[in-house]
Structures are given as C-alpha cells and as structure tokens.
Amino acid sequence: MPSGVTVVVGVSGGPDSLALLHFVKEKEKQLKLKVIAAHVDHMLRGDESAEDYIFVENFCRKEGILFEGVKINVRQYQIEHQLSSQVAARECRYRFFADVMKKHQGHILALAHHGDDQVETMIMRQIRGAQGTGLAGIPVKRSFSEGVIIRPFLCLSKEEINHYCQMNNLIPRIDKSNFTSKYMRNRIRNEILPILKRENPSVHLRFQQQSELMLDDEHFLERLTEQEMNKVIITKEAKRVVLSISKLIHTPIPLQRRGFQLILNYLYEGNVPEITTVHIEQFLLLLKNDRPSGALDLPSGLKVWKSYDQCVLSFESEKDAKGYECQLPLRGIVTFKKGKIIGEVFNSLPDHLQLNKNVIICDLEKLTVPLLVRTRLQGDCMSLQGMRGTKKIKELFINKKIHRSDRDNWPIVVNGDGEILWVPGLRRSKLALPSVDTREFLVLYYKDVHS
Template sequence: MKDRVLGFNKENHLFQPGDTLFLAVSGGPDSLAMLHFFAGIREEWELDLIVLTIDHQLRGIQSAEDTEFVEEYSSNLGIKCEVGKVDVKKLMSEAKMGTQEAARELRYQFFYEKMQNYPSGKLVFAHHGDDQVETTLMQLIKGQYPNGTPVKRAFGSHMIIRPFLSLSKKEILDYVEEHELNPRIDPSNEDESYTRNRMRSTVIPLLHKENPNLVEGVQRVHEFLSEDDAYLYQISEDKVREISTFCEQKVTFSINSFQKMPLSLQRRGFHLILNYLKVNALFRNNNFLAFSEWLQSQHSNSVMTLFDDVIAIKAYDTCIIQLGSIHTEPFQRSLHMNQSLELPNHWTVSVRESNEWSGSTDQAVVSFDQLHLQFPLKVRTRQDGDRIKPLGLNGTKKVKDIFIDHKIPLYQRDQWPLLVNGDGEVLWIPFVCKSRLAQPDKHSSVWVSMDIK
C-alpha cells in the first residue's frame, strides 16, 4: 500500500518532505489507516502532523467516545490532536439544512479555524477509490456533471489533498487487519436511508464484480475529465473577465456578450462568479439551467433569487449577480437654499444662489430662476402619477416613461431621487431630464444652481 500511495503522491504532487499535514480523523477504518500510514512515514518525510477530530453530537455518548479514542490513539503516536465539538442540530434548525450538509459545514469551519496559524498547512482526507466511484455515480444519478472528488483543491489559502484515492476500500481494510488496528465503527454508515450507504452496500459490489479494476478505471476517467474541465474553466475565466466588472459584493456583465459564449463556458462562468462571491459549493449545482432560462427570457428588467443571500438582477443588457437583497425604502427630504444633502442612495445634492444661469447640457447640473422656486424644495423617490414638463418638449410626460426611455434599470427606479418644487411640480430627474423651468427668460435676475454627485 505504501508504494501505491507514494506513487500516487508523486504523480499528483500532493505532499512533500517537510510539509505540515492536518489529518482529518474520525476514528473509522479509513481515517485510522491514514493516521497510521502517515505516522509510519513521518520521520522519513520530516512531516509535521496534527490530527483534527470532531464530535458532531449526533450519536450521544458514542460520538464523544469516538473523539476520545482518536485523541488517545494520536497521543500514543506522539502526534498533537485538536478536538472540536459542534452543534449540528442547531445549525439544521437555524439554516434549514439537512443533517449531512450541516455537519459538513461545521466540520469545515472547525478545520479552517485550526489551520489559520499554519500558512502552508495541508488538510488531508482519507477518501478512497470506492468513495470516488460512489460520488461519481451519485452525481450522474442526480443529473450533475460527474466531476467526482478532486485529488486536491484549494481550501482558502490552504490545500485539501486526498492521497488515498488510489486505494480501494478492500485495500484499506486489509491494511487495518494487517496492522491490527481497532477502528471505531459508526452505525450510521449502515443506515440505508442515506443514498451513499445504499450505493455502497448494493451497487458498488456489483460493479466490482463486473470490473475488478473499477477503482483504477473510474479514477482514470476522473483524471481525463478533470484535465478537460481545468482547460475549459481557464478559457471561461478569461472570457468572463473580459466582459465583467468584479466588485467585493457583486459581479456585473453584459448579457449579450455572456450569451455569445458556448453553453459549456457559460455554465463554468456562472460557477466562477459564484466562487468569486464565495457562495457555498453545496448550493451551486442545480441553479445554472434556471438562471440561463431566466437570462434568455423576454423580461428586460427582473430579479431572480439564486439562493437565500444571492440575487441576480437583469437590467436591459446588464446582469448583476450580488450578495444580499435589494432594499427600496421610499424617502423624502427637505432641501433649503445653500444646503448640501446626502441621499439614501449615497448621492449628494447641493443648492446655492448664483449670479448667472448655467446653460450646461450636463444632466448632473441644473439652474432655475429663483422666482419659479418655492422653498423648501423636496428630494424624494417617485410616486404614482408623477409627471414632468421636459425641457424642449411640449406638454408633460410620465416619469415612469422617461425612466423606460432612458433604460434606467427597474431595480434603480424606486431609489432614484426626484427634485420637486414646494408646490409639488417635478423640476429635475438627475442625470436624466430637466423641466422647462430650467431655462432663462427676459425677467430672470437671480439664479439657483444645483448639482448632484
């Protein structure tokens, strides 16, 4: 077994002499064999080993006994052991998660916290070849891309590695027996209410009968797919970065440019954006098709909830995927002469007396004859029935129609400020439209200038 694991390690560049390895150990056969294996090569490879074990508090005293067993076994080997204790049921209730999902989330949080003081540390899992087969088949059954379990992947600034993927379950059990290890047995692994357990007990044995080299074959296919996937992801990332603007909480891109990409690149680009926004990988798999259909729909302005804390906004040719939701509380503020006012959308409007009229066509600046104004002015969000007398046009026009004509995104319209005279007449839609009062006449003498930033 040693030769198999070290050969696999050499091929995939997983660990090297002098590394700090965090071993995720539950006390079961697989992880106990992994702990015993690395303890055996520790001196030869000059490895710094730290065991991480966690009590999920799902099996009462048995869970606590498992962690005590791992802690004692690690101590006998002279290896440091960090023990965590998490409340899975509490997270299930608060976040509406399933048992496995909540346990995984808390487990990874614990691992992440313990590794922070070791910048080059690597997290080692004992997943084996049969796990790879199970994961691949389960993905196919669910209609997901069969990318299986990666041999290694980024984990924040660290790496997760799986050097036992080269081994079958039988090889691990033979190793356990050969070295007279006495692992803990989790009875939930026999519970066939879990899909993975049913696969393990019924489907996988049949596949092994059909192909004794099942593990090697599936791992080889996984490697082929991973190589192809990495290439396509790189192309997708290059394309997405060409057409997108990345900010801390959101990513904005051209819908037309995105849809010109092949569908396989669109799918990967979607996942890359979610990865950038640090969306939990567990939630990503089943949303691309719905997102793609929504993006192609005829609605030029709409919002789609991707996950509880992630939304997609479509505004004509622009799509924004962002964390959080849209808050559109109406507001109204009074504005007096020689005052600057910061608005809820973070714009600042200023008003001051002036000796001359600003004839600028800049929609961020406007001037009015003071005789036409009734202070205090109002700065507020739009209301039903709002109309304006546009400069250069006869009659009035609905503010709603002006927003549409200028392709102001729907999600912005309810927060767009309007400057309103004291008598209720709309004077200015900043950056969009000025009223007919924003022009001089022969009686004008004192001007009021305004700008917005």
C-alpha cells in the first residue's frame, strides 16, 4: 500500500472487515495514511443490523477512526429495480462507497474479501455458467470511483483471519444469516468448501493463482476483441449499439463471445447484471439463424433485435423510436437524426451535377410548398417514377432490406399536400418531374450521418 494516501475501508463489523480495518489502522502512522471506515446498514436484518451500525461506529470512536455510515432501505430499492436482495444490497453498498470516496478524495477502497470468498465465488460462477473474466473470480485490484479497489486479504484463509482477530483481541459481530442454507454461497461455504480444504488446506491459494492466470489471458483476448469489434460495430451511441451480423459471425468464436461481453459492458456502463452462457448462446443463435428478423430480451430492459445484416442492442425498443417533422427550406439545410438534406434552386441545371439515389431534381413550379421532412406514418404510400399505381413505404423498406430499427427514423420528403415526393437514398415519386419547359430547378441532396 503506498504511503500518504486516503484509504476508505468497507466495514460490516464482521471478523473479516474488522480485521482489515485494524490492519490498515496499524499501518496508519508508518505509511502516513488517512483512514476512513464506511459502514452500510442495509436494513434487512432489523435490530441485528442496527446493532452492527452502532458497534462499528463505537469501535471507530474508540480507535480514533473517521466513521461514515448510512442506513439504506435495500428492500425498497430491490422492489423498485426488480433485483435480487443480494444484487440490490451490493448496488446500494458500492454507490455509498463511491460517495465516500468522492467526499474524502479517497485513493483506495479496501475490502475484506479473503481466499475462501474467492473459492466460493469461482465455484458459484462456474455453476451459473459465467464466461471470460467472470470465471476468474474477484480481482485483487480494479478501478473504482476516484481511485481503486484493493483486496489485500485474498491470499488469506478464513481461519487465518479469525486467528488475527484472536491475537489482537478483536471481538467482531457475527452475521447469523451466513449460517443459513438459503443462499448458494452459504451452501458452498458450509458444504463444499470443507471437502476441498480436507483435500488441500491451501486450496484458496490454488484458486487465487488460477484466477490471476485467467485474468492475464482474458485481458490479452479482450485487446484482440476490441480490435475486431471496431470492424463489427456500425454505430455506437449512449444506450444503443448497432453491429454488422456478417462481420461478427466471421470473427473467431471466442472473440464473438467476448465481443458480446464488451458491448454489454458499454451499454450497462460497467454494471453488467448476471449474464450467463445461456444468454450468450441465445444471442449468437439469434444472429446465425436463417430468419431475416428476430428479437431477444436481456436483463434490466436491454432489447436485442436483428433485421437482415444489422443487429441492434438498445434500452429503447423498436416501437419507442421517436418520430420527427420539420420544414425543408428550398434554399438551405435541414438536419435530423439520420442526416441532412440540402436544397438549392437553379435557373438551369449545373454542369457538375451528378444524379444518384441521394439527389433528386424537381420542377419548382409543379411543387406544392412548403416541403416537409418527416418520419413514416401508418399506411404511407407513394407513386413511384416509372411505375403504375402506388407502393407502400413499408414494402419499399422491406424490398430494399432496410433494417427495422432504421425505418422509424428514415427521412421522408412530402409536399404541401402531404404527398410523398422522395424517400432519400431509395426512390423518388412521379411528382414534379422536370421537363424541357422547366424554368426553375429545385435540387435536393441527401447526406446520411455516415457520409
């Protein structure tokens, strides 16, 4: 631990965290540390957890340690966010730790996870089907808030920590919920871990070594994955990522799985809920099946849907996309979500003008103004140049294989009578076609966000 830093210690009042707080306090003068104890009463165990709060506060007062405590109604948070009690408690706890770090300009958050915790975590994640870094267990050090989290006790067993408490006359609080078989972690701790320790009393060191080796491998593979994902991702916005299916499925399968994890880390902003091999396989199966469209729901409201060669991962469903409508000036620029349209008027056609799907020319005198740019409406159809009758815009999108997530934001140009003049980048209508008698030419240019 470096000298001269501010260390926030997460303290529950149990043997592990009390030993850690005592250990850091012992190093305070030698390393010129500023030590702060941070305690959370999750309000899940009634009087017992309230007494834990008082115990930690009194201990800190006696030892001259700055105390920061909070009472959080985790049950209410759990219901509001539809989480398990353990996940809800963890989110509330770490949010408080982050607040304490910011308040005191903390450099280090020290937590008391030990070697036995590591064994339990790695077995539990294996059972639940974790992938990648998830299988590696609890990291010794990682970035957090304004600084880093460290876990200096990962090299120690529970027995060694209990011995430290005895040697230093520490009388910790005991959380009776640790002895119940209600939670998977407790069942592993009370039933499986003793068997492993009989085979090898230092099993926690073997698991820790395995964790560190796996993390090294995963970090290397993550760097390779990031390089591949730069080729796969089409657009990357807050809460929304669009990727190319064909490019993703042509990357090596191990990188496909890790690419999915990297995208989730970005979208969930690092707070990824429990994603298992089942979710990953469902995602890859969705992309690889022969159907041109499909959808998948992931935890915490993340939606996945595909259409042709594009796949969208977003917290906004397809139906939530917001429409727009704005006036298109005959001379000027209008900007919208998909890009922009530029209007110019000429008395004769410029020699440099190159016609393509992103440019149309109209006879200005044949147009009913004002022109509007809007998103599609139910039942939209248009009279196409070179065809009889009308064609539904929905059918036009399907024939041109426009991704479903793009259709609700695609610009449509209509005249003053509400008739569709142009679907930029796709087709124009029969309206206002120029002729040899045209005296004023309106030229519209479409530039999408990627051009």
